[in-house]
Amino acid sequence: MSVRISGACKTFGDHPAVDGVDLDATQGEFVVVLGPSGCGKSTLLRLIAGLETLDSGEIALGADTVSGPGRHVPPEDRSVGVVFQSYALWPHMSVRDNVAFPLESAGQRRGAAREGATAHLETVDLSALAERKPSELSGGQRQRVALARCLAGGARTVLMDEPLANLDPHLRGRMEAEIAEFHRKTGVTSIYITHDQREAMALADRIAVMSEGRFLQVAPPQEIHDRPATAEVARFIGQAAVVPATLRHEAGWHADLGPLRVPVTAPEGLNGGAGQIVLRATDLTLGTGPLSGRIDAAFYRGGGWEGRVSVDGIADPLPVASRRRMTAGEQVALSLHGGWALP
Numbered sequence: 001m002s003v004r005i006s007g008a009c010k011t012f013g014d015h016p017a018v019d020g021v022d023l024d025a026t027q028g029e030f031v032v033v034l035g036p037s038g039c040g041k042s043t044l045l046r047l048i049a050g051l052e053t054l055d056s057g058e059i060a061l062g063a064d065t066v067s068g069p070g071r072h073v074p075p076e077d078r079s080v081g082v083v084f085q086s087y088a089l090w091p092h093m094s095v096r097d098n099v100a101f102p103l104e105s106a107g108q109r110r111g112a113a114r115e116g117a118t119a120h121l122e123t124v125d126l127s128a129l130a131e132r133k134p135s136e137l138s139g140g141q142r143q144r145v146a147l148a149r150c151l152a153g154g155a156r157t158v159l160m161d162e163p164l165a166n167l168d169p170h171l172r173g174r175m176e177a178e179i180a181e182f183h184r185k186t187g188v189t190s191i192y193i194t195h196d197q198r199e200a201m202a203l204a205d206r207i208a209v210m211s212e213g214r215f216l217q218v219a220p221p222q223e224i225h226d227r228p229a230t231a232e233v234a235r236f237i238g239q240a241a242v243v244p245a246t247l248r249h250e251a252g253w254h255a256d257l258g259p260l261r262v263p264v265t266a267p268e269g270l271n272g273g274a275g276q277i278v279l280r281a282t283d284l285t286l287g288t289g290p291l292s293g294r295i296d297a298a299f300y301r302g303g304g305w306e307g308r309v310s311v312d313g314i315a316d317p318l319p320v321a322s323r324r325r326m327t328a329g330e331q332v333a334l335s336l337h338g339g340w341a342l343p
């Protein structure tokens with residue numbers, strides 16, 4: 001089911017937790033809402049689920065307006081499944097009965113509900129563990145039970161609130177693949193919340209970058225990374241320096257950076273003149289070039305080194321990556337061969 005949000009606002013006391021959010025998620029789309037702690041992600045999800053009421057704006061699921069002026073469809077009538085960090089499974093019931101529960105609640109006979117549950121457990125590849133209790137499962141397996149229960153509840157939209165936050169990094173990677181597979185198999189529209197940009201990049205059709213109750217940019221992962229709409233988005237995604245520059249168009253866009261001139265990509269309709277450019281490690285080559293800098297900090301990241309280098313005349317330290325060892329304090333030569341001019 002499509003999810004359409006227009007002008008959604010929710011204030012607690014005098015604090016606007018969600019402050020004018022618009023989103024159009026199409027049927028079957030996977031949208032990740034990415035933002036720092038406290039930016040309003042969970043509140044937005046609770047508004048979609050119907051667990052909070054809107055102050056103003058509108059939310060429609062498919063053709064139905066479920067929240068809006070004078071209208072609030074209760075959560076149980078929204079065909080929305082919610083998966084939280086804690087999976088909220090019934091501890092005394094078997095895995096199969098946990099999944100059968102929403103079917104029985106909807107009036108199915110026990111036998112039919114258990115059959116339905118078996119089919120949904122197959123979808124999440126848990127048939128073999130159907131008779132276990134939730135306490136006998138790993139975090140990732142419990143996660144899958146929660147997803148199967150969403151399907152059993154007839155969810156056509158699945159909302160996930162940091163579902164992988166409690167898992168160790170290794171399991172998290174595997175669960176990402178499983179969630180992607182679940183999404184592909186079921187075709188449900190998914191709205192997924194996280195503060196982990198790597199997770200967002202891996203899963204999303206589109207990422208909505210959220211800050212202080214607002215969406216800063218809604219776009220596919222690569223566009224968010226390569227063509228950030230604001231300095232805040234650029235700094236939030238990956239390692240980036242945002243530096244002032246004078247932008248000129250002479251057979252393509254260039255940025256004058258004081259010590260040098262760099263060809264950059266730019267958004268449609270850029271005016272030129274004083275502006276800002278975003279530089280990432282992929283825009284720099286270390287070891288050769290006209291610039292000289294000093295490595296401020298360097299870390300081994302498995303397979304290579306990442307660090308930051310200060311260059312005279314450039315305000316922000318620049319992110320660098322190299323397969324060779326980098327050491328803090330080291331003097332290095334470098335060249336800049338690209339960048340992104342902020343709109």
Ligand SMILES: Nc1ncnc2c1ncn2[C@@H]1O[C@H](COP(=O)(O)OP(=O)(O)OP(=O)(O)O)[C@@H](O)[C@H]1O
Nearest residue numbers: 012015017035036037038039040041042043044195
């Ligand atoms: N029921 C409530 N009463 C008062 N303030 C609330 C309530 N729920 C959330 N808030 C406030 O609204 C803001 C947004 O909270 P929300 O839980 O939506 O953020 P979040 O982005 O999901 O954060 P996190 O990633 O830490 O879970 C926070 O400042 C929070 O303190």
